[in-house]
Structure formats: structure tokens, C-alpha cells
Amino acid sequence: MAINVTDATFEEVVLKSEVPVIVDFWAVWCGPCRMVGPIVEEIGGEYEGKAKVVKLDVDNNPSSASQFGIRNIPTILFFKDGKVVDKQVGAVPKQVLVKKLEAIL
Numbered sequence: 001m002a003i004n005v006t007d008a009t010f011e012e013v014v015l016k017s018e019v020p021v022i023v024d025f026w027a028v029w030c031g032p033c034r035m036v037g038p039i040v041e042e043i044g045g046e047y048e049g050k051a052k053v054v055k056l057d058v059d060n061n062p063s064s065a066s067q068f069g070i071r072n073i074p075t076i077l078f079f080k081d082g083k084v085v086d087k088q089v090g091a092v093p094k095q096v097l098v099k100k101l102e103a104i105l
Contacts, residue, residue, distance in 0.1 A: 002044040002053045007063040013054060015082040020104045021052040022097070025068075025075045027059050032091040033074045039094045040076070043101065051101060080104045 002024065005013045014021045024040045026033035037055070044053030058065040058073055068077060068084065078086035078100055086100050 001048070002041050002055045005054045005056050005061075005064075007061040010056070010061075010064045013052070014079055017052055017079070017082075019049075019051050020085075020101065021054060021079040022101060023077045023079065024053070024055045025058050025065055025070045025073050025077070026055060027057060027073055029059075030073050035091045036074045036076070039097065042094065043097060047101065050105060078104055 003013065005023070014023055022040065022043065024033075024036065026037065040053055040055065047053065056064055058070060072089050074089075074091060076088045076097060077084050078088075085104055088097060088100060
């Protein structure tokens with residue numbers, strides 16, 4: 001299960017997290033985002049307790065998207081200890097995201 005975050009909750013939920021966080025930057029109108037969304041949700045369920053999986057709608061939360069230089073979506077950022085440690089741009093198979101997450105656990 002992925003948690004929805006906003007500009008207002010980003011720092012608390014993502015940057016101050018004690019576990020690694022995957023942030024899916026997406027938008028309603030983005031076709032590839034709709035392909036990645038269910039994969040991100042699945043990973044959220046599988047890694048519950050070990051990592052957080054969150055989604056941020058870039059149209060409604062431009063500040064966070066701008067802060068991290070998001071120009072293309074979907075972009076998935078991997079955070080550990082409040083810092084970006086990896087990123088994936090575009091739709092990719094689930095195992096690509098899992099491998100990147102496993103590397104920071």
C-alpha cells in the first residue's frame with residue numbers, strides 16, 4: 001500500500017523517515033504512471049515495515065517536484081536517511097525497482 005504525500009507532509013513522511021522510502025512522482029494524465037502505479041502499490045505491501053512507499057501527485061504538489069528536479073514522470077526516487085540515493089525515470093519492470101530498494105535496505 002502506498003501512502004499519498006503532499007508538499008506539506010513530504011518532509012515529515014519522507015525526509016525524516018527511519019526506514020528507506022520510495023517516492024513515486026506521478027500525475028493523473030500520465031499513461032506510463034498508470035503502468036507503474038500498481039507495481040509501486042505491490043512493493044509497498046511486500047516491504048511494509050522495512051520501507052515506506054509513497055506517491056506524490058506533481059500537479060498538486062509542484063514544490064516537492066521542483067525541489068528534486070523532477071522533469072519527467074514517472075520518476076521514482078529512493079531516499080535513505082533523508083537523502084536521494086537512487087532514482088529511476090520512466091516505466092520499468094517491478095524487478096528493477098525491487099533491486100534498487102534491496103540495495104538500500
